Amino acid sequence: MEKELLNVNQRRIVLKALGLFPLATGSILLNASLSGCSSTSEPSSNAVDLKVTDESALNNVDGFLRRTYGSNNNGDPIIIIKTFEGVYRCISASCPKNCEKKPKAPELGNPISKQIICETCPMKATYSTDDTSFGNVISGQPSQTLREIPSSYNPTTGILTLKF
Ligand code: FES
Incomplete structure (x- = not known):
């Protein structure tokens, strides 16, 4: 007993x-x-589902969504980008370069023309959001690529699962 x-x-x-x-x-x-x-x-509390068909911002390739998911990703926003039909990539909106003299938290801007730029720092590190070279450094000499949040997409349900 x-x-x-x-x-x-x-x-x-x-x-x-x-x-x-x-x-x-x-x-x-x-x-x-x-x-x-x-x-x-992994604990299920770190998995978050997003029904992408409910998000008009993700209707088209290169569409993106910036969102915060509670304390996940240290409370920082993430950016979800539709890089290809049925392919979604998720990154932390924090710039990985993290320059010493940045004026405030180094936040990436919105992805434009398959690039994303650190807009809050004069160094303006630029990274690729093209699916074939996703996260790679284009300019600004960062020491590391974008920090990608693991995710999986189920085309049957239209659910993108983020794994924090
Ligand atoms: S913190 Fe991003 S380029 Fe400086």
């Missing part, structure tokens, strides 16, 4: 960590939820 209670408590801890505890109060649901767990799975 004592051992069984300990197992239930352990399950609660795991489900809380996964953000599933309020949904899984019965033992059947507890067991079902745990059966899909593996040591490499």
